[in-house]
Amino acid sequence: MSSTTVLTQVNTREVLRWLGGHLAPYRWQVAGAIVALFLASGAWLALGQGVKYAIDNGFIGDHPQVLNQAALAVLIICIIASLATYCRFYLMTWLGERISADIRMQLYQHLLHLSPSFFSKIRTGEVISRFTSDTAILQTVVGMSLSMALRSLVTFIGALILMGATSPLLTLCVLLAVPVVLIPIRVLAPKVRRYARLSQDKIADLGAHIDQSLHEIATVQAFNAQTSEARQFDNRVDEAFGVARWRIHYRSLLIGLIMVLSLSAILLIAWVGARQVFAGDISAGELSAFLFYAILAGGSVATISEVIGEVQRGVGASERLLELLASPVDIVDGTTTLPHLPSAPAIHIKQLQFAYPDSPALFNNFSLTIDAGEKVALVGASGAGKTTLFQLLLRFYDVNEGDITLGGYSIKQLKLHDLRNQIAMVSQESVVFATTVMENIRYGREDASDEDVVAAAKNAFADEFIEALEDGYHTQLGERGVRLSGGQRQRIAIARAILADRPVLLLDEATSALDARSEKMVQQALSSLMRGRTTIVIAHRLATVQHADRIIVLDQGKITAQGKHVQLMKSDTLYREYAELQLLS
Incomplete structure (x- = not known):
């Protein structure tokens, strides 16, 4: 029986509010992860200024001592960025594990209080699939994908600001290229999310079939139904694979389009920047720093496009979990406390x-x-x-x-x-x-x-x-x-x-x-x-x-x-x- 017959549909705003509620008790870990994220991104952005200083005052100015100082500064920046990255990765992964554990406990508590009538309308295997695989997806999204997306977003904004300070003309070229790069995200991301959700539903069907056939294995074998069960399972696997193919197709297309558009934009900007260097409008160090920031920005957009599919899967998984949590407890608890009756009651x-x-x-x-x-x-x-x-x-x-x-x-x-x-x-x-x-x-x-x-x-x-x-x-x-x-x-x-x-x-x-x-x-x-x-x-x-x-x-x-x-x-x-x-x- 389809889960839609008993489960309440939820929207993305409810998902975000729900996840925010689960993050709230761990505000200090969230704050630490945010600080580490800004620190790491700031360090990588500062690296571009080090590259500019080394080229303009070391190579071009022929000052080996300046080059040595710049190299030492770059090393210190790299160490700071690495330590901050460790802290960010540890805290975000910890949050992913902790939230996943909390959601599993909350969900199990809720399921234990739902009446038998609920479980007569939904397959146990589907509930188990939501309980295990969906929470695992959410754990990966919060612990890794979301972290990467936030880091890339901060890096992109920082790189854009520093590019504007270096060359307004080249930055204008970047800003003109950004909408073109974002078009695939706007068009394809909803399709990725749709097929990610559908893929999870098909996996739930597989879990339900396995749960049913293995629990009743004696009946299956007694009636020589192994071939029939295997055929039905194969059909469900093919359906799940067919949906997964579309999800993979749209996600791969999204990544590929963003990469080609980003690299094309960087190549165009490098060409324009080289002409500015020849014209004496900017120095070679400024162009190098600008390209460094452009590559950071392009890499950030590429990372966002890559993890957006996972984030969409996480939102889809969250919706499925929230649907279970939104299922009403139809047996309302009474208010009268009754002690253990001393004798047999009528x-x-x-x-x-x-x-x-x-x-x-x-x-x-x-x-x-x-x-x-x-x-x-x-x-x-x-x-x-x-x-x-x-x-x-x-x-x-x-x-x-x-x-x-x-x-x-x-x-x-x-x-x-x-x-x-x-x-x-x-x-x-x-x-x-x-x-x-x-x-x-x-x-x-x-x-x-x-x-x-x-x-x-x-x-x-x-x-x-x-x-x-x-x-x-x-x-x-x-x-x-x-x-x-x-x-x-x-x-x-x-x-x-x-x-x-x-x-x-x-x-x-x-x-x-x-x-x-x-x-x-x-x-x-x-x-x-x-x-x-x-x-x-x-x-x-x-x-x-x-x-x-x-x-x-x-x-x-x-x-x-x-x-x-x-x-x-x-x-x-x-x-x-x-x-x-x-x-x-």
Whole structure:
């Protein structure tokens, strides 16, 4: 899906304001870099006066002592310029690295607070591309390209002033040549920027494709889709290369045109200057100094033309990053602070109206009360609204109308951190992170001790297989827990929920991936865990509904029946059909 469907467009002024805001905390480093820049440029400009003095008073005047003094002065100027260049390069590179790091942290913080609905509309690979490659481009631009452009601009202005002091006529020739040299920049720079931005978008497409195909590599290989995936990837690579060719074409054309125009202008000025020397209007030293400044000015324009493409890429990358940062956090945090509830809270769902974006309404005037400490099982076909209720309770999405209360508090009024701190969830597809067993379980409670983690694992009947791993609780589990079976991953997730010790439990059939022996043990652990807590279970197993205080039968967002298993088997046709197909199969 194209990012334009969910991302807000930004303009260049916003980009510059944003970058300025990031530079503001480092004003002393910026000031130091500017001072070093002026000092280095001033030293190189002073070199021209040294050349003039050496020629007019040393060579022409036949004074070897003056030539020696001029050579020493030139050496000192070169040393000063080199030291200043070091300072400028170090500070600007430091600023590039620092700003890139700050932007990555700011962007990651923002992404962590965007709701799941945002990530359902944009590919993860594209977000990663913006997060990594775009910040790397920005780092290069701020650290090097921008520095070179500023240095060249200062040098050009200084050289122009000194040329005016040396020969107004030759300076007029230069001023007449400048607009001609700037025409390619005016015409071609927007094209460079456009294709630079498009090129980054194509690279993002590549990243998204790689992310998708490698994460689902088992499915790709199971269906022998390697050739198809490779063909699609090749097509995307060709598209990216095609766009890059146009970007390279316009940038190369820009550099080439500026070089030929600059060198032609310098040649013309040298010819005019030589005639002035023959006429006695200026000295040979003044002409040499003027040509030195002209070459500096021409080199500055050439440098600006060369880095302008990189600067345009940086602006394009900044726009893409700002688009992500401008994406609104659509779940607004509440203001009410809620302490950890001392006992299981009641949950009231009142006249709920809800529809996913661009989808028909799922819930229409839906109401449900779950008493404090009650164990409720939700059953129904796929799409009935079971998982959606979980997402609404956690405020991954907000209701369109109606309200949900937890312990008497409207969840919209509660701070998100406090709300979610009351709820532990185990999903059907258990999430395991690419870290150790210990850290995976400790995700439930960050300040838990190692002993607490082990106790939670034992209660989830996970300790035995964990100890059998090569490094026990310190074993690295690989991406998405690939080293574990489905049942083992689920027990890790259950241990995490046990460790979290929260008054509300949301269980999306937490035993669905377990064998019969493990299921029996985990059911015992869950029975202990659910005691004294308000629990909602999405049920796919008979054992789950038999232990529930109440079963809620859902069909297309409506409650069609509720009661105990035995009652519903007798009184409700829909439940009986579902039970025979799913629960009893």
